Amino acid sequence: MVDTEVYYNQLQKKYSRRITLGLSRIKKALSLLNNPDLKLIRPCNILGSDGKFSCLTSLKYFIEANGQSTSTFISPHLYDLRSRIWLKNRFISLNEIKKYEKKISKLKVKLSLFELLTLIYVLAAAKAKCSYNILESGLLFKKDSSNIFKKPILQACTNINKQHLEWISPKTINEICKQKVGYLSNQTNIYIGKQNPKTLRIIKGILKKNKSTITYPSIWRIIYKDKNIYYKDNRHKISIRSNYIHSKGLIDNVGLAIKIALDQKIDPKLIERTIPKIKFEGRLQYLEKGKLKKLVNKNEKILCDGAHSNTSAQNLYNYLKTLNMPIYCVWGMQKNKLPNEFLKNFKGIFKKIITIRIPNEKNACSSIELKNIALRQNYNVDIAKNLKDSLNKLHSKEKKIIVFMGSLYWIGYVLKNN
Missing domain, CATH: 3.40.1190.10 (Mur-like, catalytic domain)
Structure with missing residues (x-):
């Protein structure tokens, strides 16, 4: 590859x-x-x-x-x-x-x-x-x-x-x-x-x-x-x-x-x-194996979704609210996808958001830009230097779901590294 x-x-x-x-x-x-x-x-x-x-x-x-x-x-x-x-x-x-x-x-x-x-x-x-x-x-x-x-x-x-x-x-x-x-x-x-x-x-x-x-x-x-x-x-x-x-x-x-x-x-x-x-890669896809899966506890699930519009965000939200466990998020997004409006769809869902810049994407929001958007919406938020760092900031023995979301380019990068 x-x-x-x-x-x-x-x-x-x-x-x-x-x-x-x-x-x-x-x-x-x-x-x-x-x-x-x-x-x-x-x-x-x-x-x-x-x-x-x-x-x-x-x-x-x-x-x-x-x-x-x-x-x-x-x-x-x-x-x-x-x-x-x-x-x-x-x-x-x-x-x-x-x-x-x-x-x-x-x-x-x-x-x-x-x-x-x-x-x-x-x-x-x-x-x-x-x-x-x-x-x-x-x-x-x-x-x-x-x-x-x-x-x-x-x-x-x-x-x-x-x-x-x-x-x-x-x-x-x-x-x-x-x-x-x-x-x-x-x-x-x-x-x-x-x-x-x-x-x-x-x-x-x-x-x-x-x-x-x-x-x-x-x-x-x-x-x-x-x-x-x-x-x-x-x-x-x-x-x-x-x-x-x-x-x-x-x-x-x-x-x-x-x-x-x-x-x-x-x-x-x-x-x-x-x-x-039927399987849809990068669309509400749980990682069942791979390099990233090995970095987290058995109790932690990793979910990847390329949602980047209000409509796809609402679909993701409606699914996440049916899950009976703590949910955390690693969020990367492009500037032209209206990140402020996008995040409003997830009120009450995430215990914490880690923001990250999508690597090799000129139009990607910086982790600071996304962090400021999340702070204005009263989220508990931190930034990550890279993909591994984002998991390190969320990884624990707590049973949880870690959601990667915000862009198909971001999800593609996640899947490639898995």
Whole structure:
């Protein structure tokens, strides 16, 4: 993985990591490459503010359990560049990434890093010839480099909320919805995931003239009965049993994937048998083994969650408040993710917060900045020099949960060091 890290750092210097919205560059590159995107069978777009990864991952599990193959493209990666691209039964190799990058660089088209990685995925997926090709969108969707298909088999939109406001004008939920669902294909099957009622009304208004077949979240529901959870629609009732899927938000994303899988004629019994196998790395994930686990007492649990928005914070809060033991936190976050508003969601949850700067992230808040935010909200707070120091400050024989949260980049760093 060291070689992969070195190479990724080289790519970040060669291609701008700065997000550059627009489709002209990637369309020009695709044209010069003889349009490999047209070779992708059953392309699928997954977009939204929160939940894209869990919806995509669930759908991938269901399709592969059905004996069909998938390629997937996610963003960002947590700790290994190769994990962005899945090809049938494996992740892309570093040699393949290098080979496709060399081919793309010869086009002399100025690309952002995200556009480059999208193109590498398209080239690799075209060669792999999978049954389904599933792409997670990056920022918004209107000018995202994953928005390259005229007739995708489906486009699914998970929860939309107020994120990435710095990229839009006016800075409203209406504009966010417009940029995400206002540019969906008119020749596809659109699936809308669970939404805030106001947001859903906005989405319906925007899609009023869209000619695609649209499935709204009222068609299916999640039922919580005693300690059991079920997906239910007019024809099916599927038990959702899992030791790995903990929050309502994640369950809703699984529900959306179930509805899509059913419409793709995947057997409901097969879906039910597959659900317990699904895991979401970095999303409410307990560390069961590894280097960090060895640094704490057997009574101490480590929970990693990449929550960085108000909506994902509320999902994490709702899960944490069900736990009957002391909870501590190690918090790292980026400046543009509204850390003050984010932390307000956890009132009464944490006995102590350790703040830390996310290593190698230019936009990361300093540990002092986060400490001051936590102090203003009356938290017991301390700062840590590094990851190991944060655990040293919380480690004891007390039975507890230590939550790492605030950023997927932070969680990626944690998992890499585990």
